[in-house]
Amino acid sequence: MNYMNLAIExxxxxxxxxxxxxxxxxxxxxxxxxxxxxxxxxxxxxxxxILAIRQAEKSIGNWRLDGCELYVTLEPCPMCxxxxxxxxxxxxxxxxxxxxxxxxxxxxxLRKISKSCIEVYGGILEEQCDKLIGDxxxxxxx
Numbered sequence: 001m002n003y004m005n006l007a008i009e010x011x012x013x014x015x016x017x018x019x020x021x022x023x024x025x026x027x028x029x030x031x032x033x034x035x036x037x038x039x040x041x042x043x044x045x046x047x048x049x050i051l052a053i054r055q056a057e058k059s060i061g062n063w064r065l066d067g068c069e070l071y072v073t074l075e076p077c078p079m080c081x082x083x084x085x086x087x088x089x090x091x092x093x094x095x096x097x098x099x100x101x102x103x104x105x106x107x108x109x110l111r112k113i114s115k116s117c118i119e120v121y122g123g124i125l126e127e128q129c130d131k132l133i134g135d136x137x138x139x140x141x142x
Contacts, residue, residue: 003030003071004095004125010035010048011073011132019132022048022072024056024065024089031068032056048072049080053087065089073129075102075122081110084118091119095129 003023010021010033017036024032032055037046049072057063069091076084076094081103084092092104099106104120111118 003069004073004093004129006030006033007071007073007095008125008128008132011129014048015040018074019136020048020072020074022052022070024052025069025071026056026060026065026067031059045079047077047080049076050083053083053089057087063087069093071124073132074098075104075106077101078103078108078110085110085114085116088116089118091121093121093124095123095125096133097122097126 003025007021007023010023011019014020014035016039021035022033023030032052034048034051034055036048037051038044049070053065056065056068065087068089070084070089071093073095075096075098078101097106101107103110105122
């Protein structure tokens with residue numbers, strides 16, 4: 001199963017928000033998925049990653065998401081990156097690099113100031129993820 005494709009499908013549900021989707025997987029089973037809802041919720045913390053982490057915590061009944069993997073269409077921002085590190089997610093796979101706000105490669109690398117052993121892999125289905133975000137911003141400009 002291609003979890004990044006599921007994250008892309010989730011991102012397409014973002015409506016007026018920047019299209020970002022996230023999927024949390026544990027032991028090969030999807031335990032959470034979410035998309036950005038900042039505009040709908042009128043809540044700055046309603047990023048796909050934060051919402052997916054909250055769902056995953058409820059799913060397993062614990063805030064410690066050891067052994068979980070996160071698939072997200074855009075490199076997490078510092079807010080989401082720190083939540084990911086604190087939740088103890090083991091691996092992150094993301095699509096598009098965020099050169100302005102990326103928290104693992106592009107702008108800063110939060111792993112350097114934490115004691116996390118998290119594995120992070122970028123550029124997964126990057127073209128599709130880039131197109132999704134690019135189309136969104138082109139539509140806004142027009």
